[in-house]
Amino acid sequence: MLLRKMLPPKTQLRKIAGHLARKLGAIAALVLLGGLLSATLVRLAPGFDADERELDPTLNAESVRALRQSRAGEHNILSFYAGYLRGAIHGDLGTSHALGQPVQSLLRERWPVTLRVAGVGLLLAWLLASILAFTACLGRRPAFEILGTSVSGAFLCVPAAVLALLSVILNAPGYLAIALIVFPRIYRYSRNLLAKAYTFPHVTAARARGLGEIRILAWHVLPVAGPQMIALAGITVSIALGASIPVEALCGLPGIGQLAWQAALSRDLPLLVNLTVLVTLVTLLANSGADVMIYMLNSSRSDGRIRPCADRNSAIVNAL
Amino acid sequence: MNAARKLACVVVVGVCAVSLAANWLAPSGYAKQFREAPSAPPSHQHRLGTDEVGRDRFARVLYGTRISLLLAPAAALVSTVLAALVGGLAGYLGGIWLRLARGCTDLFLSLPWLFLLITVRALLPLNVSPLLSVLITFLILGLLGWAASARVLSTSADALRNSDFILQARASGLHGPRLFLVHVLPNLKPVLYAQFWISIPVFILSEANLGILGLGVAEPLPSWGSLLRELEGLISFREEPWRLVPLLLLIVVMTSFQMLLSNEEVTA
Secondary structure (H helix, E strand, O other), X not given: OHHHHHOOOHHHHHHHHHHHHHHHHHHHHHHHHHHHHHHHHHXXXXXXXXXXXXXXXXXXXHHHHHHHHHOHHHOOHHHHHHHHHHHHHOOOOOEOOOOOOEHHHHHHHHHHHHHHHHHHHHHHHHHHHHHHHHHXXXXXXXXXXXXXXXXXXXXXXXXXXXXHHHHHHOOOOHHHHXXXXXXXXXXXXXXHHHHHHHOOHHHHHHHHOOOOHHHHHHHHHHHHHXXXXXXXXXXXXXXXXXXXXXHHHHHOOOOHHHHHHHHHHOOOHHHHHHHHHXXXXXXXXXXXXXXXXXXXXXXXXXXXXXXXHHHHHHHHHHHO | OOHHHHHHHHXXXXXXXXXXXXXXXXXXXXXXXXXXXXXXXXXXXXXOOEOOOOEEHHHHHHHHHHHHHHHHHHHHHHHHHHHHHHHHHHHHHOHHHHHHHHHHHHHHHOOOHHHHHHHHHHHOOOOOOHHHHHHHHHHHHHHHOOHHHHHHHHHHHHHHHOOHHHHHHHHOOOOHHHHHHHHHHHHHHHHHHHHHHHHHHHHHHHHHHHHHOOOOOOOOOOOHHHHHXXXXXXXXXXXXXXXXXXXXXXXXXXXXXXXXXXXXXXXX
């Protein structure tokens, strides 16, 4: 009975399901388009046709011809991409040129490392940013404000790769570097959101009626700032994934970020196409998850007029 | 302009001026090797010591600052022009063009910025001349960094399209490129300026990240990225604190940019 009360009515559930289906369709289209774009760029990249193995003096003319023949299918962009998609459907993502291993096994080995490092880093970043933002807004003292702004400002001025290097020098864990890279972006945006929400007349009225600060925050401020905070949560997944490249590369963590860096340095183009598709998929899923949550939140409200995309768009522009 | 912004302005202009005077301040140049003094500590001859191959670090900091501080605005200009073309035009035209432009920016923004940068950088040859590597690095920044600005501009142009004065201009018979150039573009100027200034520090940091990862400006040309790469061999801060000078300079310049970009400009 209680569960039925908590769930939205059937019509709203249908609307949410429709929204979810549209989102999944858009994700699939964007991932396919992203994959095609990266495959096109890979195909057009200078030196795509060159194979270092052809320079091996021990190979005879027939072997060189066989090598060229093996790459013949990659010359046409569409057939190259169609072949890639056909393989991907059957679980074959190709072989890394530089590492000589199947891409699928490389991703399977390295994904958990990135998930752990970026996940813990993200959690720490949210914790730190939330504590500072809430303290600055609840405390309403210039000291808190100056502390939060100067700390986040200092970290915003340092390149992500330098923070990774410093974590190596100071023997700090990699997730701490990710947390320090992501935290200032969360702090700045969430603090602004909370500060704006505190200026609304209904908050002033609640204060005048003698409501406590915690109650005002929970009942009058967070519901206003909530949708954009959720949108920001989706965006921060992308920021953490981006930060994992320098952190994993410089801290020697064998994750997806390090793999991307190695693929870039060795121009391992097939591996880069797969990584592009994977990272695009994860980012879009995170953003769409946030969108759906906002949609559900808005649907449960009586007005239901706040558009999730507007929240996400402003979060993207402000956080990036 | 308040005192903090004035100070920030002085710092940025001062650093730019000093870096432009590198030829006079460090006549030995950024590539000359003092082979008798590799990894030397600061001295009268080498104010910040020398690097592992005996190059004067002070000269390299000055020349590197010049490259990073002059080319980041150039890249920002490229990205702002692209953003104005894509976002501004799409917002002005509306309908399918706006949806197409938003889909395109969605595609660009769906990839983490650094990932996109290293992927595209990897598609271009890494073994190129130093000058070409500088051009490739900053051109990539300019050509890939337009998406977030285009989104802001498309929203502003979309709002302008439905404004009263544009309706009146249309009713007076003004259409097409003339309407865009005479009425829409001038009204987008504040947003364009804001996006241009916001892009500069982003591109400076991006170049630094690329440089540290070995995908930026090629040796022997210095840039903030390649100078910061030297930190990789640092064991402790106390050992050779002068090696932190490029990082401190970068932080000072970035802080100045942050102070210059007031909230109103950022949210314009």
